[in-house]
Amino acid sequence: MYTPVHSRATSAYRQVGVQSGIEGASPHVLIKMLFEGLVQSLNAARGAMARGDIPEKGRQIGMAVRILDEGLKGGLDPARGGELAANLGALYDYCVARLTQANMRGDVTAVEEVLKLITPVADGWNQIAAAPAGRA
Template identity: 55%
Template sequence: MFTSVRSRAVAAYQRIAAETSVQSADPHQLVDLLFDALLQSISNARGAMARGDIAAKGAAIGKAVRIIEEGLKAGLNQQQGGEIAASLHQLYSYSVLRLTQANLRNDPQALEEVLHLMEPVAESWKLIKTPSPTQPTVVSSHGA
Protein backbone atom coordinates (compact mmCIF):
# COMPACT_ATOMS: atom_id res chain seq x y z
CA MET A 1 0.00 0.00 0.00
CA PHE A 2 1.25 3.47 -0.85
CA THR A 3 1.46 6.31 1.63
CA SER A 4 0.81 9.89 0.73
CA VAL A 5 3.60 12.42 0.41
CA ARG A 6 2.12 14.26 3.38
CA SER A 7 2.20 11.11 5.56
CA ARG A 8 5.83 10.45 4.65
CA ALA A 9 6.75 14.07 5.33
CA VAL A 10 5.02 14.02 8.73
CA ALA A 11 6.78 10.76 9.65
CA ALA A 12 10.16 12.20 8.60
CA TYR A 13 9.52 15.36 10.60
CA GLN A 14 8.57 13.34 13.69
CA ARG A 15 11.76 11.24 13.42
CA ILE A 16 13.94 14.34 13.07
CA ALA A 17 12.14 16.13 15.92
CA ALA A 18 12.61 13.11 18.19
CA GLU A 19 16.30 12.79 17.29
CA THR A 20 16.85 16.51 17.89
CA SER A 21 15.06 16.34 21.26
CA VAL A 22 17.28 13.48 22.39
CA GLN A 23 20.50 15.08 21.15
CA SER A 24 19.83 18.39 22.89
CA ALA A 25 18.39 17.00 26.14
CA ASP A 26 20.09 16.99 29.53
CA PRO A 27 19.96 13.77 31.62
CA HIS A 28 16.75 14.84 33.38
CA GLN A 29 15.06 15.59 30.07
CA LEU A 30 16.21 12.23 28.66
CA VAL A 31 14.45 10.38 31.46
CA ASP A 32 11.40 12.58 30.87
CA LEU A 33 11.46 11.58 27.18
CA LEU A 34 11.75 7.91 28.19
CA PHE A 35 8.68 8.19 30.41
CA ASP A 36 6.73 9.92 27.63
CA ALA A 37 7.70 7.20 25.15
CA LEU A 38 6.85 4.47 27.66
CA LEU A 39 3.37 5.82 28.34
CA GLN A 40 2.79 6.29 24.62
CA SER A 41 3.90 2.72 23.88
CA ILE A 42 1.55 1.31 26.51
CA SER A 43 -1.31 3.39 25.06
CA ASN A 44 -0.44 2.14 21.58
CA ALA A 45 -0.46 -1.45 22.88
CA ARG A 46 -3.90 -0.91 24.42
CA GLY A 47 -5.26 0.40 21.14
CA ALA A 48 -3.71 -2.43 19.14
CA MET A 49 -5.06 -5.00 21.60
CA ALA A 50 -8.55 -3.50 21.32
CA ARG A 51 -8.33 -3.68 17.51
CA GLY A 52 -6.99 -7.23 17.58
CA ASP A 53 -3.78 -6.13 15.84
CA ILE A 54 -1.40 -8.71 17.32
CA ALA A 55 1.71 -7.50 15.48
CA ALA A 56 1.25 -3.87 16.55
CA LYS A 57 0.45 -4.95 20.12
CA GLY A 58 3.63 -7.03 20.29
CA ALA A 59 5.74 -4.23 18.82
CA ALA A 60 4.34 -1.64 21.24
CA ILE A 61 4.78 -3.87 24.29
CA GLY A 62 8.28 -4.82 23.13
CA LYS A 63 9.16 -1.13 22.86
CA ALA A 64 7.77 -0.45 26.34
CA VAL A 65 9.83 -3.31 27.81
CA ARG A 66 12.99 -2.04 26.09
CA ILE A 67 12.39 1.48 27.41
CA ILE A 68 12.08 0.16 30.94
CA GLU A 69 14.97 -2.31 30.78
CA GLU A 70 17.48 -0.40 28.65
CA GLY A 71 16.56 3.14 29.64
CA LEU A 72 14.88 3.54 32.99
CA LYS A 73 16.17 0.51 34.88
CA ALA A 74 19.67 0.65 33.39
CA GLY A 75 19.91 4.33 34.37
CA LEU A 76 19.34 3.69 38.07
CA ASN A 77 22.34 4.23 40.33
CA GLN A 78 21.89 1.39 42.80
CA GLN A 79 24.85 2.41 44.95
CA GLN A 80 24.00 6.10 45.41
CA GLY A 81 20.25 5.87 44.93
CA GLY A 82 19.55 4.01 48.15
CA GLU A 83 16.01 2.98 48.94
CA ILE A 84 14.49 5.02 46.11
CA ALA A 85 16.63 3.31 43.47
CA ALA A 86 15.88 -0.10 44.98
CA SER A 87 12.14 0.61 44.98
CA LEU A 88 12.21 1.86 41.40
CA HIS A 89 14.20 -1.22 40.34
CA GLN A 90 11.49 -3.44 41.85
CA LEU A 91 8.73 -1.38 40.24
CA TYR A 92 10.41 -1.57 36.83
CA SER A 93 10.97 -5.33 37.16
CA TYR A 94 7.33 -5.87 38.11
CA SER A 95 6.17 -3.66 35.23
CA VAL A 96 8.22 -5.70 32.74
CA LEU A 97 6.67 -8.89 34.14
CA ARG A 98 3.15 -7.48 33.79
CA LEU A 99 3.83 -6.20 30.27
CA THR A 100 5.09 -9.63 29.27
CA GLN A 101 1.98 -11.23 30.75
CA ALA A 102 -0.22 -8.69 28.95
CA ASN A 103 1.40 -9.66 25.68
CA LEU A 104 1.20 -13.42 26.25
CA ARG A 105 -2.35 -13.42 27.65
CA ASN A 106 -3.78 -10.54 25.63
CA ASP A 107 -4.65 -8.97 28.98
CA PRO A 108 -5.76 -5.33 28.85
CA GLN A 109 -5.95 -5.16 32.67
CA ALA A 110 -2.21 -5.85 32.91
CA LEU A 111 -1.52 -2.95 30.52
CA GLU A 112 -3.84 -0.74 32.53
CA GLU A 113 -2.07 -1.73 35.75
CA VAL A 114 1.36 -0.78 34.37
CA LEU A 115 -0.01 2.47 33.05
CA HIS A 116 -1.45 3.32 36.50
CA LEU A 117 1.86 2.41 38.16
CA MET A 118 4.05 4.42 35.80
CA GLU A 119 1.96 7.57 35.32
CA PRO A 120 2.54 8.89 38.87
CA VAL A 121 6.27 8.15 38.61
CA ALA A 122 6.44 10.01 35.29
CA GLU A 123 4.50 12.96 36.71
CA SER A 124 6.70 13.06 39.81
CA TRP A 125 9.80 13.06 37.63
CA LYS A 126 8.51 16.11 35.78
CA LEU A 127 8.12 17.92 39.11
CA ILE A 128 11.71 17.41 40.30
CA LYS A 129 13.52 19.34 37.61
CA THR A 130 16.87 20.45 38.88
CA PRO A 131 17.67 24.15 38.42
CA SER A 132 20.32 25.03 35.89
CA PRO A 133 23.50 26.82 37.07
CA THR A 134 22.11 30.13 35.79
CA GLN A 135 18.73 29.59 37.40
CA PRO A 136 18.42 30.65 41.06
CA THR A 137 17.38 28.02 43.55
CA VAL A 138 14.14 28.89 45.27
CA VAL A 139 14.07 28.16 48.99
CA SER A 140 10.68 27.74 50.57
CA SER A 141 10.00 29.40 53.89
CA HIS A 142 6.95 27.25 54.72
CA GLY A 143 6.92 26.33 58.38
CA ALA A 144 9.79 28.68 59.26
Protein backbone atom coordinates in the same frame (compact mmCIF):
# COMPACT_ATOMS: atom_id res chain seq x y z
CA MET B 1 32.65 -0.69 34.92
CA TYR B 2 30.39 2.28 35.64
CA THR B 3 28.78 4.13 32.77
CA PRO B 4 27.33 7.56 33.61
CA VAL B 5 23.54 7.76 33.73
CA HIS B 6 23.48 10.32 30.92
CA SER B 7 25.37 7.95 28.61
CA ARG B 8 23.20 4.94 29.47
CA ALA B 9 19.97 6.89 29.06
CA THR B 10 21.09 8.40 25.75
CA SER B 11 22.11 5.00 24.43
CA ALA B 12 18.88 3.34 25.56
CA TYR B 13 16.75 6.10 24.14
CA ARG B 14 18.45 5.75 20.75
CA GLN B 15 17.89 1.99 20.87
CA VAL B 16 14.13 2.35 21.30
CA GLY B 17 13.88 4.37 18.13
CA VAL B 18 13.71 7.99 19.25
CA GLN B 19 15.83 10.21 17.06
CA SER B 20 15.00 13.85 17.79
CA GLY B 21 15.81 15.92 20.82
CA ILE B 22 18.30 13.68 22.60
CA GLU B 23 21.52 15.37 21.60
CA GLY B 24 22.47 17.89 24.23
CA ALA B 25 19.51 17.04 26.46
CA SER B 26 20.11 16.93 30.19
CA PRO B 27 19.81 13.60 32.02
CA HIS B 28 16.56 14.86 33.55
CA VAL B 29 15.08 15.62 30.14
CA LEU B 30 16.19 12.23 28.78
CA ILE B 31 14.38 10.42 31.59
CA LYS B 32 11.31 12.59 31.01
CA MET B 33 11.41 11.59 27.35
CA LEU B 34 11.67 7.92 28.33
CA PHE B 35 8.57 8.24 30.51
CA GLU B 36 6.72 9.97 27.68
CA GLY B 37 7.72 7.23 25.24
CA LEU B 38 6.69 4.56 27.72
CA VAL B 39 3.23 6.03 28.25
CA GLN B 40 2.81 6.48 24.51
CA SER B 41 3.76 2.84 23.86
CA LEU B 42 1.42 1.57 26.57
CA ASN B 43 -1.48 3.57 25.16
CA ALA B 44 -0.67 2.37 21.65
CA ALA B 45 -0.59 -1.23 22.93
CA ARG B 46 -4.04 -0.76 24.47
CA GLY B 47 -5.34 0.59 21.18
CA ALA B 48 -3.82 -2.29 19.23
CA MET B 49 -5.38 -4.77 21.65
CA ALA B 50 -8.78 -3.13 21.24
CA ARG B 51 -8.44 -3.43 17.44
CA GLY B 52 -7.16 -7.00 17.62
CA ASP B 53 -3.90 -5.95 15.95
CA ILE B 54 -1.62 -8.60 17.46
CA PRO B 55 1.61 -7.64 15.65
CA GLU B 56 1.26 -3.99 16.69
CA LYS B 57 0.41 -5.00 20.26
CA GLY B 58 3.60 -7.04 20.40
CA ARG B 59 5.67 -4.23 18.90
CA GLN B 60 4.35 -1.62 21.33
CA ILE B 61 4.67 -3.85 24.38
CA GLY B 62 8.18 -4.78 23.27
CA MET B 63 9.08 -1.10 23.02
CA ALA B 64 7.62 -0.42 26.47
CA VAL B 65 9.64 -3.29 27.94
CA ARG B 66 12.83 -1.95 26.37
CA ILE B 67 12.17 1.54 27.71
CA LEU B 68 11.59 0.14 31.20
CA ASP B 69 14.50 -2.27 31.20
CA GLU B 70 17.19 -0.57 29.12
CA GLY B 71 16.24 3.05 29.64
CA LEU B 72 14.64 3.65 33.02
CA LYS B 73 16.10 0.73 34.94
CA GLY B 74 19.41 1.02 33.10
CA GLY B 75 19.59 4.66 34.13
CA LEU B 76 19.38 3.89 37.84
CA ASP B 77 22.52 4.24 39.93
CA PRO B 78 22.13 1.86 42.89
CA ALA B 79 25.32 3.12 44.54
CA ARG B 80 24.08 6.71 44.70
CA GLY B 81 20.33 6.09 44.61
CA GLY B 82 20.17 3.70 47.53
CA GLU B 83 16.71 2.56 48.57
CA LEU B 84 14.93 4.76 46.04
CA ALA B 85 16.90 3.24 43.15
CA ALA B 86 16.23 -0.26 44.51
CA ASN B 87 12.50 0.42 44.80
CA LEU B 88 12.30 1.89 41.31
CA GLY B 89 14.26 -1.07 39.94
CA ALA B 90 11.80 -3.46 41.59
CA LEU B 91 8.86 -1.48 40.19
CA TYR B 92 10.33 -1.57 36.69
CA ASP B 93 10.97 -5.33 36.98
CA TYR B 94 7.37 -5.87 38.09
CA CYS B 95 6.09 -3.78 35.18
CA VAL B 96 8.20 -5.79 32.73
CA ALA B 97 6.77 -9.03 34.14
CA ARG B 98 3.20 -7.71 33.85
CA LEU B 99 3.78 -6.54 30.29
CA THR B 100 5.22 -9.92 29.35
CA GLN B 101 2.05 -11.52 30.71
CA ALA B 102 -0.07 -8.97 28.89
CA ASN B 103 1.65 -9.78 25.63
CA MET B 104 1.35 -13.54 26.04
CA ARG B 105 -2.27 -13.52 27.24
CA GLY B 106 -3.63 -10.46 25.43
CA ASP B 107 -4.46 -9.02 28.85
CA VAL B 108 -5.28 -5.33 28.52
CA THR B 109 -5.83 -5.02 32.29
CA ALA B 110 -2.13 -5.75 32.85
CA VAL B 111 -1.20 -2.93 30.47
CA GLU B 112 -3.60 -0.62 32.29
CA GLU B 113 -2.08 -1.67 35.63
CA VAL B 114 1.38 -0.71 34.39
CA LEU B 115 0.03 2.65 33.23
CA LYS B 116 -1.46 3.24 36.70
CA LEU B 117 1.85 2.37 38.35
CA ILE B 118 4.07 4.39 36.04
CA THR B 119 1.96 7.55 35.70
CA PRO B 120 2.57 8.82 39.27
CA VAL B 121 6.31 8.17 38.93
CA ALA B 122 6.39 10.06 35.62
CA ASP B 123 4.32 12.89 37.11
CA GLY B 124 6.70 13.10 40.06
CA TRP B 125 9.67 13.25 37.72
CA ASN B 126 8.03 16.09 35.80
CA GLN B 127 7.36 17.98 39.03
CA ILE B 128 11.04 17.87 39.89
CA ALA B 129 11.73 20.01 36.83
CA ALA B 130 8.92 22.37 37.72
CA ALA B 131 10.12 22.85 41.31
CA PRO B 132 11.79 26.18 42.11
CA ALA B 133 15.58 26.05 42.41
CA GLY B 134 16.73 24.66 45.72
CA ARG B 135 13.49 22.73 46.33
CA ALA B 136 14.00 19.80 43.96
